[in-house]
Amino acid sequence: MKIPFINDKQSKESIVYPEGPDHIAIIMDGNGRWAQKRGMPRIAGHKEGISTVVKIVKAAVKCKVKFLTIYTFSTENWKRPKSEVDFILKLPKEFLHTYLPDLLTNNVRIETIGNMEGIPASTREAVQYAVDRTRHNDGLQLNIALNYGGRNEILDAMKKMHADLIDAKLTLDEVNEQQLSNYLDTAGAAEPDLLIRTGGEKRLSNFLLWQLAYTEFWFTDILWPDFSEREFRQALEEFRNRKRRYGSI
Numbered sequence: 001m002k003i004p005f006i007n008d009k010q011s012k013e014s015i016v017y018p019e020g021p022d023h024i025a026i027i028m029d030g031n032g033r034w035a036q037k038r039g040m041p042r043i044a045g046h047k048e049g050i051s052t053v054v055k056i057v058k059a060a061v062k063c064k065v066k067f068l069t070i071y072t073f074s075t076e077n078w079k080r081p082k083s084e085v086d087f088i089l090k091l092p093k094e095f096l097h098t099y100l101p102d103l104l105t106n107n108v109r110i111e112t113i114g115n116m117e118g119i120p121a122s123t124r125e126a127v128q129y130a131v132d133r134t135r136h137n138d139g140l141q142l143n144i145a146l147n148y149g150g151r152n153e154i155l156d157a158m159k160k161m162h163a164d165l166i167d168a169k170l171t172l173d174e175v176n177e178q179q180l181s182n183y184l185d186t187a188g189a190a191e192p193d194l195l196i197r198t199g200g201e202k203r204l205s206n207f208l209l210w211q212l213a214y215t216e217f218w219f220t221d222i223l224w225p226d227f228s229e230r231e232f233r234q235a236l237e238e239f240r241n242r243k244r245r246y247g248s249i
């Protein structure tokens, strides 16, 4: 069932939402457990996870978040049973097929991070279509991390940088943190201000290893399909009360 994205009633509300953080990254964990607790196959949890993605994208638009990066499929997720891998990799197409009109209406721009070459062609084409269709939108940028791994991203960046050094497009003196950032999949995007991980685990699981250096972390035991705008706003509220010192005092 398609859930409403931003309905008329909500868009006419005159609530003023506080702004920031600019970039939120989310590890959407707990889909499998959510389904198993209900005696359903794990894939039912992933399917339900799409509804949460829709709710959180909608909340992020309302909160004027500039970038939302969601960990949809990691380079390590290939170790799962093939049937589950196949199912997860079909979800981006399903999500975009149903919600692209709403994403367009809400000025959302779609981007991807990760190695798209390893992804099934029909998913890759659906995602590329959405990237192209939303290219000129300047509202929320939704980064879908697909076949993404932080270590792999850094290695790829180093290889590209090495090639540019050999071609004399870059000198060793010019290599610095900013330069390396420019070679990552997230080039041009602000680094995440806030990382949310649902599902009770407290680890990074190879997500945005370079980019999360000064990010604030917010963990919850709530499983991704149960996560809602309420907890999302709570995370934002706590973030706004934190003092970010970036190594200073």
Ligand code: FPP
Residues within 6 Å of the ligand: 028, 029, 030, 031, 032, 033, 034, 046, 047, 049, 050, 053, 071, 072, 073, 074, 077, 088, 091, 092, 093, 095, 144, 199, 224
């Ligand atoms: C981790 O939970 C979740 C994933 C590996 C898949 C996440 C995918 C979605 C939420 C749907 C993506 C939607 C879009 C928009 C493309 P888990 O399976 O590890 O859960 P568990 O820890 O309970 O086993």
